[in-house]
Amino acid sequence: MSKASNITWHAATVTKADRHSQNGHASCVLWFTGLSGSGKSTIANAVSGELYRQGISEYVLDGDNIRHGLNKDLGFSDYDRTENIRRIGEVAKLFVDSGTIVTTAFISPFRSDRDQVRALFEEGEFIEVFIDCPLEQCEARDPKKLYEKARRGEIKDFTGIDSPYEAPERPEVTIRSDQLSVEEAVQQILQYLQEKNII
Numbered sequence: 001m002s003k004a005s006n007i008t009w010h011a012a013t014v015t016k017a018d019r020h021s022q023n024g025h026a027s028c029v030l031w032f033t034g035l036s037g038s039g040k041s042t043i044a045n046a047v048s049g050e051l052y053r054q055g056i057s058e059y060v061l062d063g064d065n066i067r068h069g070l071n072k073d074l075g076f077s078d079y080d081r082t083e084n085i086r087r088i089g090e091v092a093k094l095f096v097d098s099g100t101i102v103t104t105a106f107i108s109p110f111r112s113d114r115d116q117v118r119a120l121f122e123e124g125e126f127i128e129v130f131i132d133c134p135l136e137q138c139e140a141r142d143p144k145k146l147y148e149k150a151r152r153g154e155i156k157d158f159t160g161i162d163s164p165y166e167a168p169e170r171p172e173v174t175i176r177s178d179q180l181s182v183e184e185a186v187q188q189i190l191q192y193l194q195e196k197n198i199i
């Protein structure tokens with residue numbers, strides 16, 4: 001529900017289809033979801049690097065970075081996580097409208113929040129990429145030592161420890177990051193984009 005009244009939607013002169021034809025590729029959101037330490041940022045940046053190398057218009061929206069700016073008023077309660085994902089979904093939609101392949105790297109632990117974002121997009125534009133890695137492996141990696149802190153009780157509501165993670169039921173792509181190298185993960189995602197004629 002919008003709070004403002006008397007606002008009118010302006011149709012753009014240059015359309016998404018115009019941008020696709022100028023760019024020579026379509027746009028979409030690669031919506032990564034997975035536990036902290038599963039590899040979302042690492043793989044998202046590797047995908048971005050490869051797309052960039054191929055001259056494709058791309059951008060990464062990363063959890064930690066967005067929480068320093070746009071979403072710095074939000075914490076990790078269920079309510080704040082839902083609002084975090086809602087805003088990122090709207091931002092991602094703008095990127096897709098601009099003709100960009102945008103990769104989002106957020107835990108996005110709640111299925112209903114991800115489904116709400118999916119509903120913002122046209123068929124085929126929202127590509128859910130499950131970065132699937134067992135909790136034990138994420139905890140062994142612990143790149144930011146956050147699991148250690150969560151186990152000591154120094155961080156509350158930590159995903160996988162004392163806050164839930166709802167794995168996707170039918171993701172478009174599943175990456176077993178405990179079994180694949182980063183390069184293999186990138187290839188799997190690029191192959192999907194090629195099969196769907198996005199790039």
Ligand SMILES: Nc1ncnc2c1ncn2[C@@H]1O[C@H](COP(=O)(O)OS(=O)(=O)O)[C@@H](OP(=O)(O)O)[C@H]1O
Pocket residue numbers: 035036037040041063064067076080081082084085105106107108109144146155156157158159163
């Ligand atoms: N309580 C708690 N639970 C989970 N994660 C935490 C928490 N506190 C801080 N962090 C750090 O914040 C990153 C997750 O932010 P997200 O915006 O991706 O989270 S969410 O989608 O709103 O659940 C997450 O980054 P990643 O490790 O890249 O996933 C953590 O570094």
Ligand SMILES: Nc1ncnc2c1ncn2[C@@H]1O[C@H](COP(=O)(O)OP(=O)(O)O)[C@@H](O)[C@H]1O
Pocket residue numbers: 034035036037038039040041042043105141143177178179180181182185
């Ligand atoms: N196959 C892999 N894919 C992704 N990351 C991996 C892989 N193998 C080891 N790692 C390491 O795991 C860690 C994942 O951290 P990060 O990308 O920040 O995850 P997230 O963004 O999901 O929290 C990094 O230190 C990365 O080098």
